Amino acid sequence: MTSTLRRAGGFAAVGTLALAAPELGRAAAAPFAIVALLAAFVIDEGPVFDLFARPQDRRDGRLNGLAGFSLAATGLAILATAPRESMPTGVFVAAVLVVAYGNVGARAVERLWSDPGRSVAGFSTVAFLAAAAGQVLVAMALGRTPTPASVVFLAAAGALVAALLRSMLYERDDPIVMLSTGLLLWLFDVIGVDAGIVNVGVALAVTVALGYVSYRTGTASVPGMVTGVLLGLLTIVFGGIGWFAILIAFFGIGGLSAKYRYEEKSERGVAEDNEGARGSGNVLGNAAVALVAVIGFAASSNMQLDPALFQFAFTGSLAAAMSDTLSSEIGVLFGEPRLITTLERVEPGTDGGVTWQGYAVGVVGAAIVAAVAVIGFTFDAPALAALTVVAGGVAGMTVDSVLGATLEGGRVGNQTVNFLGTLGGAVTSAVLAVLVL
Template sequence: MTGNVRRAGAYALVGSLALVVPLLVGRGLDPLTTAGAAALPFVAVGLAALYVVDEGPLFDLLARPGDYEEGRLFGLAAFAFACAGLALLVPLRQVGLPPTAFVGSVAALVVGNVAAELVRLRTTDPFAVTAGFTLGGVVAAAAGFLAVGEIAGGRLAFPLVAFLAAVAALGAALLRAALFERDDPLVLVSVALLLWGFLELGIAAPAVRVGVGIGVSALLGYVAFALGTASLSGMLTGVLLALLAIVLGGYGWFALLITFFGLGGLSSKFRYDEKAARGIAEDNEGARGGGNVLANSAVALVAVVLFAASTRVGVPPELFRYAFAGSVATAMADTLSSEIGGLYDGPRLVTTLERVEPGTDGAVTWQGQVAGLVGAGIIAGIAAVFFELGPVATAVVVVGGFAGTLADSLLGATLEGPVLGNQGVNLFATLAGAVVGAGLALALGLV
């Protein structure tokens, strides 16, 4: 086990070469020369991993289990070449990858791995290991951001540093939970692009909301995992979405999301054994996975990011409030409709109204429809309080949620299986709810 710590530490040492990049940027060199010089150390490491170090103590230190089969350090080479590819993008004129995004993503990953391996020396509990990775990643990414500011100038405000560091670490932890250790290059590139997007949008990060967002989302993650309402990847997805909702939108946006996460998770547990006997229960004892959480929340995530960047995209920010509320109302209505309606006999296919077996894609019961309408109404009521909506605007959110649920049933009856999976249906249904909510608000002059 200590060998894993040493290997993670060696990768972190290679990752520290990322600090060469901000040293080169802004020195007045030709962009191509700068790009080549920035990538050269990583290319050298990658070539050495493939063609020089093939045995001995150094090989044993750096090798992952799969590397022994081929006698080459493919894991290290892939990581080094991914760093080289990102380093090449930094010096590009106008559209170059910010050095902050490059250094922060590398730091979050390599130090997060070291922290995770240190925790694994004491316990193999997945929550503890992931918490160690995330905490180590946050601290390292923040230090990387601050170091780039000192080296290359352009210092970021500390609240933004904390927010971006949390996003980087949570994003890396989520991808690590969904992928394998050998996929670290993919994790690195994905996190770098995520940070690049936030930096390009020029998103503000109010200090109080950043602090509250980090604290509340961490508590939410612990409670969700402890109660078993979400898997590890589902917990991480929910934590990241909660942080983005609080910081980029506000407390009202978070209130809508947490209501969906809480009631949706509890409804999955409601009379679980009975639903399991009918063959309609969620897998993993009702704990929702990351794919399920993201499919139900991806549209809401896009809406809150566009709301924060509305001045850049030239669209009234209020429009994104209705899109967000409509998508969350859909997710809530669909979840309650499925989890409660599935307990009753006599479901009918939404397209033909013929009786079908419980659990059939696209089947509905009147009890489920009522539960869905109540779910949309709950979200609309909360939106009315936090977004100060009048009766007509509140009704728009309810209609958006119910329309999205209807779209879910129609897609389930027609396209689910041969064309779309369940998560794809959920994604398009929440998109329909967002479009209907925003479209009605626009048509009625509420925006």
């Protein structure tokens, strides 16, 4: 039986074919297409089959994993050689190498440690190095001078995106991871990186350090840690320090609130699972709108939109997330909650149940976000801007509670409700900014 590390090495060797793209030009997809055909219809035994076969491949008698991997690379290669609006060759190579070599790093670490955090670190580190090296080699082959900041940012973003998707999916879903990573890196490349290499390097170091602390202190699970690091990196690079300060205020205070009197909340049956550690779903449910807002801010000049609207959408969404988090984590410790739609008494932890203490703490949470925003951003009317953010936070918290009382449960989960609540906060703040400021 082939070891998982040797198999990962075989996939890495196939992925390295991407480096031939500058020489092959329009035929860059050919090597991967040939490998896909051989894997799907020709190779069903022998040493090559033994090297690449996963357990399910052995049962099927066909190298489905290698075929899927190669087809995904073929698709990206076609996008990279399209006549118009093609994906940059460096992005194509980075996406393929991130998955191919990242798995080698993960498997190598897993042979020494069983800690999932170290496995993700191994994947991300090797994927980052491979993607960075691939971009530099491609640029040199094309006679171009690579931009260090862009190379580091795209390599880091690609490694984090792939690590996140890999932690949420299955091993056989490498094709989905590769395609998704390639498309997102293409988007990031189109937006462009205005920050210098020092700023990008500092941003990466700071977000990784904070992610490690969040994982080790138990405020984030492994997927939650990776999601937080990715969000932090994109926020600093596309937004700036002021944007990141708001994001980190939410994650820091929100994470601590989940730990606050955790044993008491556990006894009352209202504590978060996994000892309060945030998972990727929780992080994305609360911060997906903010992520879209910061990317929209970076791309606003291309879309001819007012960048200030995205500022208020960003702060309003995180004010709503902060309000809802604090009202939920702290409000459950006081009194008997009432259902927000009928005001009837309900059991603690009931979806849509609120207490006046929790609502008051939620307003304080929105005010904290507003204060950080006023410090980090330059507003013409700081007081009105702060009130706009607070209003967005309270509106989003209210939307979250109403949806929790009316829709949550069954097909509509907590993460969806959180997303809609933060969307309500973003829209409220943005609309008020247009009307008032």
